[in-house]
Amino acid sequence: MDLTGIHHLTAITADAPANNRFYTDTLGLRRVKKTVNQDDTSAYHLFFADGAGSPGTDLTFFDWPVARERRGTHSISRTGLRVNESSLDYWAGRLNDKGLIVGDIVLLDGRGSLDFEDPEGQRFRLTADQPGETHPWEKSPVPAEHQIRGLGPITISVPELAPTEAVLTTVMNMRRVRDYASPDGEGQVHVFEMAAGGPSAELHVAVQPGLQVARQGAGAVHHVAFRTPDLAAITGWADRLNQFRIPSSGEVERYYFRSLYFREPGGNLFEIATDGPGFAVDEPRETMGEGLSLPPFLEPRRAQIEAGLKPLD
Numbered sequence: 643m644d645l646t647g648i649h650h651l652t653a654i655t656a657d658a659p660a661n662n663r664f665y666t667d668t669l670g671l672r673r674v675k676k677t678v679n680q681d682d683t684s685a686y687h688l689f690f691a692d693g694a695g696s697p698g699t700d701l702t703f704f705d706w707p708v709a710r711e712r713r714g715t716h717s718i719s720r721t722g723l724r725v726n727e728s729s730l731d732y733w734a735g736r737l738n739d740k741g742l743i744v745g746d747i748v749l750l751d752g753r754g755s756l757d758f759e760d761p762e763g764q765r766f767r768l769t770a771d772q773p774g775e776t777h778p779w780e781k782s783p784v785p786a787e788h789q790i791r792g793l794g795p796i797t798i799s800v801p802e803l804a805p806t807e808a809v810l811t812t813v814m815n816m817r818r819v820r821d822y823a824s825p826d827g828e829g830q831v832h833v834f835e836m837a838a839g840g841p842s843a844e845l846h847v848a849v850q851p852g853l854q855v856a857r858q859g860a861g862a863v864h865h866v867a868f869r870t871p872d873l874a875a876i877t878g879w880a881d882r883l884n885q886f887r888i889p890s891s892g893e894v895e896r897y898y899f900r901s902l903y904f905r906e907p908g909g910n911l912f913e914i915a916t917d918g919p920g921f922a923v924d925e926p927r928e929t930m931g932e933g934l935s936l937p938p939f940l941e942p943r944r945a946q947i948e949a950g951l952k953p954l955d
């Protein structure tokens with residue numbers, strides 16, 4: 643059993659309208675689903691992705707009225723986004739023009755990289771990716787050749803490596819392939835890969851025992867999800883976690899994919915999610931993300947749910 647890469651990443655915003663504008667207008671992503679948190683229907687759950695809503699491109703947000711995060715360890719500390727290598731200069735200019743916190747283009751772990759923060763302080767890294775299949779969004783303000791291609795690598799921070807490494811390698815079948823020095827000077831980063839590897843299938847583990855424990859808030863990442871192909875595979879992963887006596891949520895039907903949640907020893911929330919059925923299951927691909935989508939079990943409460951949500955556009 644192998645995971646095939648990063649599926650999606652879910653973060654926290656305290657300002658859904660501004661969040662929606664930033665990720666569609668500044669980053670040029672497509673909003674592929676406007677729905678609600680299935681466990682808290684007072685909160686939006688917004689999904690931004692490539693033009694097709696492909697697995698591995700989803701950057702999603704819970705809208706909660708919370709203070710900014712307190713940074714530290716025991717956290718998913720940096721979100722990687724893949725772009726063409728020739729696009730890093732374009733993005734440096736675009737992000738600086740928007741007045742964001744932006745680093746320099748550097749060579750990190752053998753790849754061109756550019757760090758920046760969104761308006762709520764979520765930490766991102768644009769990483770140069772090899773040519774491959776892409777699904778640009780034709781309505782994006784970003785030219786097709788410069789659009790964000792998907793997620794990865796994702797960086798987590800833990801105070802010690804051994805317990806986390808044991809779960810990644812023994813339970814999740816990842817491979818530890820190399821190490822590099824943290825660009826902020828705070829310890830080593832250890833690279834674990836899935837399937838065929840590459841930035842879309844890497845988890846980077848920063849060992850940072852000197853940091854305080856993080857506290858989630860706006861700008862923080864809630865969880866990261868890994869790809870598995872289908873329902874049979876997610877059942878297999880649930881069985882595998884049970885065999886290793888790792889507590890989990892069991893299978894959870896999210897309608898656009900089926901999920902399984904558990905925490906690794908460093909305290910970070912992991913999800914394994916199926917590639918399908920995808921975001922076009924309940925609305926046409928051409929217009930997905932434009933209206934409020936609700937899973938069938940919430941549809942009878944549509945009027946009540948819509949009344950409790952703030953306008954986005």
